[in-house]
Amino acid sequence: MKLGFFLKEAFRAMRRNAAPSFAALAAIAVTMVVVGVFIPIVQATQGSANGVRNQVEVDVYMKTSATRAEENRVRGELLGISGVKRVVFESKAQAFAQESKSDPAAYALLSSNPLPDTFHVIPANPANALAIRSAILGHHGKLLDPAIQNVSNHTSDTKKVLEVTKLVTITAALLAVLLILASVLLVGNTIRLSLYARRREVEVMKLVGATDWFIRWPFVIEGVLVGAIGSLIALIILGVMKVALLDPLAGNWSLLHAPQTIPFLWLVVILIGAGIGVSALGSGLSLRRFLRV
Amino acid sequence: MPNSRQNSGTRRRLPASGPGQSNARASIRSERLAAPGPSARPGGGRTVVEFRSVSLRYPSGDKGLDQATFSVERGEFVFLIGSTGSGKSTVMRTLIKELEPTSGTISVAGRDLSEISRAKVPYYRRNIGMVFQDFKLLPNRTVYDNVAYALQVTGHSRREIRAKVPDILRLTGLSLKLHNYPDQLSGGEQQRVSIARAFVNHPPLLLADEPTGNLDPDTSIDIMRLLYRINRTGTTVLVASHDHAMVNRMRRRVLELSGGRIVRDEATGLYVRDESTREFAQRLRNPPQAPESL
Numbered sequence: 001m002k003l004g005f006f007l008k009e010a011f012r013a014m015r016r017n018a019a020p021s022f023a024a025l026a027a028i029a030v031t032m033v034v035v036g037v038f039i040p041i042v043q044a045t046q047g048s049a050n051g052v053r054n055q056v057e058v059d060v061y062m063k064t065s066a067t068r069a070e071e072n073r074v075r076g077e078l079l080g081i082s083g084v085k086r087v088v089f090e091s092k093a094q095a096f097a098q099e100s101k102s103d104p105a106a107y108a109l110l111s112s113n114p115l116p117d118t119f120h121v122i123p124a125n126p127a128n129a130l131a132i133r134s135a136i137l138g139h140h141g142k143l144l145d146p147a148i149q150n151v152s153n154h155t156s157d158t159k160k161v162l163e164v165t166k167l168v169t170i171t172a173a174l175l176a177v178l179l180i181l182a183s184v185l186l187v188g189n190t191i192r193l194s195l196y197a198r199r200r201e202v203e204v205m206k207l208v209g210a211t212d213w214f215i216r217w218p219f220v221i222e223g224v225l226v227g228a229i230g231s232l233i234a235l236i237i238l239g240v241m242k243v244a245l246l247d248p249l250a251g252n253w254s255l256l257h258a259p260q261t262i263p264f265l266w267l268v269v270i271l272i273g274a275g276i277g278v279s280a281l282g283s284g285l286s287l288r289r290f291l292r293v
Numbered sequence: 294m295p296n297s298r299q300n301s302g303t304r305r306r307l308p309a310s311g312p313g314q315s316n317a318r319a320s321i322r323s324e325r326l327a328a329p330g331p332s333a334r335p336g337g338g339r340t341v342v343e344f345r346s347v348s349l350r351y352p353s354g355d356k357g358l359d360q361a362t363f364s365v366e367r368g369e370f371v372f373l374i375g376s377t378g379s380g381k382s383t384v385m386r387t388l389i390k391e392l393e394p395t396s397g398t399i400s401v402a403g404r405d406l407s408e409i410s411r412a413k414v415p416y417y418r419r420n421i422g423m424v425f426q427d428f429k430l431l432p433n434r435t436v437y438d439n440v441a442y443a444l445q446v447t448g449h450s451r452r453e454i455r456a457k458v459p460d461i462l463r464l465t466g467l468s469l470k471l472h473n474y475p476d477q478l479s480g481g482e483q484q485r486v487s488i489a490r491a492f493v494n495h496p497p498l499l500l501a502d503e504p505t506g507n508l509d510p511d512t513s514i515d516i517m518r519l520l521y522r523i524n525r526t527g528t529t530v531l532v533a534s535h536d537h538a539m540v541n542r543m544r545r546r547v548l549e550l551s552g553g554r555i556v557r558d559e560a561t562g563l564y565v566r567d568e569s570t571r572e573f574a575q576r577l578r579n580p581p582q583a584p585e586s587l
Contacts, residue, residue, distance in 0.1 A: 013433070017433075118410075204431055209418035209419035
């Protein structure tokens with residue numbers, strides 16, 4: 001009975017205050033469209049940045065004369081270096097097969113395999129790559145193990161990759177924070193405005209002896225409804241955009257690099273949740289100052 | 294308050310509040326009121342409202358009330374008069390705990406208002422009907438829903454609401470305006486709605502702050518008649534007004550405020566207790582040339 005009453009009150013308020021309700025609804029819808037576009041973009045950026053970072057590794061080339069025993073010893077030594085996540089061994093034959101795949105004609109001309117056995121040392125954190133490399137190189141040109149021929153030299157590349165990806169990550173995070181702040185302020189302000197128009201009503205309710213929550217519930221429910229409808233409108237717009245623009249393009253993008261982004265269903269859940277949450281919370285909290293009668 | 298207007302009753306200046314004073318006043322009043330008979334005072338004289346040296350200073354430094362002391366007994370019909378800024382509305386607002394006095398105690402039905410916590414204020418207010426000069430109706434609701442809201446707040450069932458609201462609307466003469474919105478009503482009708490809303494819970498105390506301030510004389514009489522009718526059901530009624538002519542014709546107890554002090558407390562002459570509302574309205578329309586009012 002109570003819930004029914006509150007629901008009826010919320011619907012009545014929306015019907016009788018159509019203009020402010022519409023303003024709040026539009027604010028939520030616009031905000032959610034922007035957020036909905038931004039989440040996959042941030043994710044794609046982060047994904048690409050992480051993809052690049054994860055390719056950072058240190059390659060250790062063995063002497064061609066290295067024996068199986070030496071190789072096992074070197075593997076143990078490499079794993080002993082702090083910050084190493086794992087060590088992947090690639091034999092001469094595997095390396096040859098791998099390389100010849102990319103250019104079969106060129107490799108077919110070779111009579112013997114020029115490639116050495118290789119250890120790919122993958123750091124736990126890409127930022128450690130350079131420290132690991134200097135540990136393998138040792139001091140004064142004395143390598144970690146005599147069986148090691150050489151260590152890959154990508155110092156400057158690794159540095160650049162690390163710096164750029166860090167910058168991209170920070171920028172994206174900053175933008176996301178700003179966007180969320182802007183949307184909360186926009187929605188909050190719109191709700192305040194619509195409540196301000198009804199502050200007299202709240203005052204009267206208090207004088208009649210309504211408790212704070214008796215007054216607040218219809219406003220919160222109205223917030224939930226406005227948030228839900230606004231998010232739904234945003235989702236329809238996003239869905240149309242996805243089907244009309246993104247899906248045809250996706251075929252072309254996959255040639256370059258298909259960024260792993262959020263599944264659409266999750267996006268739907270997050271947007272509706274956020275829309276309802278912000279709107280209901282905004283209504284409930286903004287009402288507080290009008291309740292002090 | 295010009296002297297020529299005053300009735301001879303039991304007029305007293307109250308120099309300052311002090312112990313024993315309320316007793317003195319009570320004895321004077323009971324003397325006057327003894328005339329209509331022993332049953333004249335419904336409720337056996339239980340005190341409904343009691344102000345004990347209440348002072349209130351607004352944050353701006355203005356004085357709202359200054360050592361105000363008075364009490365109102367159950368079933369009384371009391372006028373609060375005084376010019377603008379004399380503290381009439383402040384008395385009303387402290388009574389519904391919208392304002393807190395700076396010092397002194399206010400009790401309603403024996404309960405000290407300062408002991409009511411903020412969370413309990415809504416429950417306390419349900420025992421008080423409140424009528425305002427500007428009606429304070431909910432603009433988005435029909436007459437019916439405005440009155441029903443006061444019942445919904447107190448958790449009445451839909452069945453009770455459906456039974457009670459038409460009753461009270463009939464009492465206030467609004468049966469034909471059930472589905473109108475406040476902006477479709479005249480000022481008098483709006484005030485009737487607000488009285489209906491204030492009275493639908495049958496509160497023991499009804500406060501009216503300048504209920505006729507925005508209304509023409511004829512409509513004002515109707516509103517006063519309605520308030521009197523409510524008073525006759527046993528409800529204590531406290532009316533703030535600056536309409537001296539009306540107050541004098543009503544012949545009810547008058548408290549006058551000036552600068553936040555109670556400067557007059559009298560039971561006006563010819564305080565007729567068992568008057569019917571019809572006689573009452575007739576007297577308001579055609580004031581008898583009683584010697585007191587000359």
